[in-house]
Amino acid sequence: MYGNDFSAPGEAPGEAPRPRPATADEPVSFAAVIADDGRVEPRDEMPEGYRRTLVRQIAQHAHSEIIGMQPEGNWISRAPSLRRKAILMAKVQDEAGHGLYLYAAAETLGADRADLLDQLHSGRQKYSSIFNYPTLTWADVGAIGWLVDGAAIVNQVPLCRCSYGPYARAMVRVCKEESFHQRQGFEILHTLSHGTAEQKAMAQDAVDRYWWPSLMMFGPPDDDSPNSAQSMAWGIKRFSNDDLRQRFVDMTVPQAEALGLTLPDPEIRWNEERGHYDFGDIDFTELFEVIKGNGPCNAQRLAHRVKAHDDGAWVREAASAYAAKQSARSEGAA
Amino acid sequence: MRDWPLWEVFVRSRRGLSHVHAGSLHAPDAEMALRNARDLYTRRQEGVSLWVVRSSDIEASTPDERDSFFDPAADKIYRHPTFYDVPEGVEHL
Numbered sequence: 055m056y057g058n059d060f061s062a063p064g065e066a067p068g069e070a071p072r073p074r075p076a077t078a079d080e081p082v083s084f085a086a087v088i089a090d091d092g093r094v095e096p097r098d099e100m101p102e103g104y105r106r107t108l109v110r111q112i113a114q115h116a117h118s119e120i121i122g123m124q125p126e127g128n129w130i131s132r133a134p135s136l137r138r139k140a141i142l143m144a145k146v147q148d149e150a151g152h153g154l155y156l157y158a159a160a161e162t163l164g165a166d167r168a169d170l171l172d173q174l175h176s177g178r179q180k181y182s183s184i185f186n187y188p189t190l191t192w193a194d195v196g197a198i199g200w201l202v203d204g205a206a207i208v209n210q211v212p213l214c215r216c217s218y219g220p221y222a223r224a225m226v227r228v229c230k231e232e233s234f235h236q237r238q239g240f241e242i243l244h245t246l247s248h249g250t251a252e253q254k255a256m257a258q259d260a261v262d263r264y265w266w267p268s269l270m271m272f273g274p275p276d277d278d279s280p281n282s283a284q285s286m287a288w289g290i291k292r293f294s295n296d297d298l299r300q301r302f303v304d305m306t307v308p309q310a311e312a313l314g315l316t317l318p319d320p321e322i323r324w325n326e327e328r329g330h331y332d333f334g335d336i337d338f339t340e341l342f343e344v345i346k347g348n349g350p351c352n353a354q355r356l357a358h359r360v361k362a363h364d365d366g367a368w369v370r371e372a373a374s375a376y377a378a379k380q381s382a383r384s385e386g387a388a
Numbered sequence: 389m390r391d392w393p394l395w396e397v398f399v400r401s402r403r404g405l406s407h408v409h410a411g412s413l414h415a416p417d418a419e420m421a422l423r424n425a426r427d428l429y430t431r432r433q434e435g436v437s438l439w440v441v442r443s444s445d446i447e448a449s450t451p452d453e454r455d456s457f458f459d460p461a462a463d464k465i466y467r468h469p470t471f472y473d474v475p476e477g478v479e480h481l
Binding site for chain 1: 392394417432452
């Protein structure tokens with residue numbers, strides 16, 4: 055899954071770093087590592103803006119992973135077969151794992167996981183807008199795996215070369231696991247699209263609903279993406295939003311043909327001159343509305359997350375109490 | 389959870405290889421740290437053995453002193469076999 059690291063225009067960018075020129079006030083050792091395309095490691099000197107940008111991006115990414123468990127978790131109890139159920143449980147468990155890899159990476163920058171969760175729960179930090187859409191049918195589980203995880207992979211593969219070592223290493227693990235996620239989604243849709251007319255219609259409906267939101271996962275157009283230049287200069291981001299989006303479209307159009315499904319954009323056609331697929335304009339007002347909290351499921355996702363956290367408090371307390379008791383016992387025996 | 393210590397996780401991917409740092413996690417005690425590490429870092433048979441070490445127990449060299457700390461090795465190139473001239477035709481040396 056993937057966390058979008060951008061705000062709607064005019065929206066107070068909660069934890070956003072102040073934009074700053076790439077070369078001012080940077081520790082010499084940091085500038086040298088970046089210039090050399092090397093990796094910055096946790097205890098190295100780094101500009102405060104770099105640290106804050108990374109904490110914000112990694113936290114949003116981590117939040118997206120754990121919130122992303124909900125739309126799919128919604129279908130575990132209703133998966134159509136034991137095979138599908140086992141696969142879906144493994145996938146949702148992976149998302150939890152991805153969240154933990156990323157929280158651990160954020161903590162190497164001095165952030166505290168409990169604080170980051172507080173900021174998610176109080177709405178001060180965001181998660182990917184894609185998870186504010188509902189999963190209405192079983193086919194949506196397929197569409198999420200194929201399109202949402204597919205878009206996530208396109209975004210995340212370059213992050214494996216991110217200048218911050220712990221983030222890059224976490225992304226290597228995540229990317230390895232995402233390819234199973236994407237294939238299982240593709241397989242679900244392939245099965246449905248080669249089933250009855252009703253099943254095929256269900257698959258088409260899911261693709262119709264998830265296509266545009268998936269394209270929006272790459273963020274606003276480059277002209278409208280104020281923090282991108284600084285992130286590129288720092289080696290956090292390697293490709294622009296529009297370049298990644300184009301890569302995703304180019305990858306996905308032939309896959310849709312293999313599925314026998316139609317992408318809901320009449321303007322998609324191969325452009326011989328560019329060597330890419332052209333596609334229609336994206337309605338970004340929808341994206342910004344969802345980011346602002348006005349998507350179909352924003353309130354539900356956050357309420358569920360907070361409830362799960364609160365309901366789990368006794369487990370955390372019991373584990374602490376047990377650890378304290380064991381520790382007291384071993385001291386008593388010594 | 390706020391006061392659970394941080395643990396560093398090391399995974400031996402197969403027998404014959406050494407343990408390699410995989411990441412970190414929070415857990416109230418060593419036993420839970422091991423169980424969590426299994427669930428987090430070896431879901432796909434990535435390991436045959438796990439170590440967990442409290443992060444606070446690790447003593448590390450400081451990045452700032454990197455140069456002076458590792459400098460003594462820099463001027464001893466005679467420690468490398470490539471330093472030595474070997475006459476043409478001499479083998480197995």
